[in-house]
Amino acid sequence: MNQMESTSPIHKWVEKLEPGDLIRVSYGSRSHYIGVFQNCHKRGDDWLFRYYDMPHTIHDDQRECWATKRLEEKGQPPISYIYGYNIKDRVHPAHEWMMTGHQNIYYKKLKKFIR
Numbered sequence: 001m002n003q004m005e006s007t008s009p010i011h012k013w014v015e016k017l018e019p020g021d022l023i024r025v026s027y028g029s030r031s032h033y034i035g036v037f038q039n040c041h042k043r044g045d046d047w048l049f050r051y052y053d054m055p056h057t058i059h060d061d062q063r064e065c066w067a068t069k070r071l072e073e074k075g076q077p078p079i080s081y082i083y084g085y086n087i088k089d090r091v092h093p094a095h096e097w098m099m100t101g102h103q104n105i106y107y108k109k110l111k112k113f114i115r
Contacts, residue, residue, distance in 0.1 A: 014040070014091055020114045022094040022107070023051060025082070034094050034103060036110055038079065040087070049087045052110060053078040054103050068106050077110055 017023070021037045035051035042048075055065040071077045082090055099107060 013093060014088065020111050022096065022098075024092040024094040024098070025051065025080075026090045026092065032092070034099055035080065036107065036114070043083070046084050047082075047087050049082040049091065051080055051082075052114075053080050054099070055106055065102055065106065068102075068109060071106070071109055071113060075113065077113060 017037045017040070019038055023035050023037050024032045025035050026032050033056070034054040036054065038050040038052055040047060040049045053067065055067040067078055096104065096107070
């Protein structure tokens with residue numbers, strides 16, 4: 001069983017994340033999704049790790065994805081979170097070259113929103 005120590009709850013690189021940094025979130029051994037770090041706080045013995053969702057795919061008949069529309073119209077990007085002790089096993093570094101074209105566009109718009 002992987003348990004986190006209270007003195008070092010997450011990997012060192014995770015501790016240095018700043019809002020707007022790219023991450024990959026694991027939902028099992030073969031499912032990884034790109035996200036953008038928002039914040040991480042301790043809640044009791046566990047951690048609450050929040051991140052902005054990145055849009056996945058858009059269809060040929062769409063000019064813009066729903067996440068971009070929501071960000072521009074409402075100023076509310078979609079947000080997800082991980083709660084628990086296993087954050088270090090689920091969050092990995094990501095790079096811009098890992099994103100699709102529309103994810104790059106969304107990422108640039110989201111970074112302006114974050115700052």
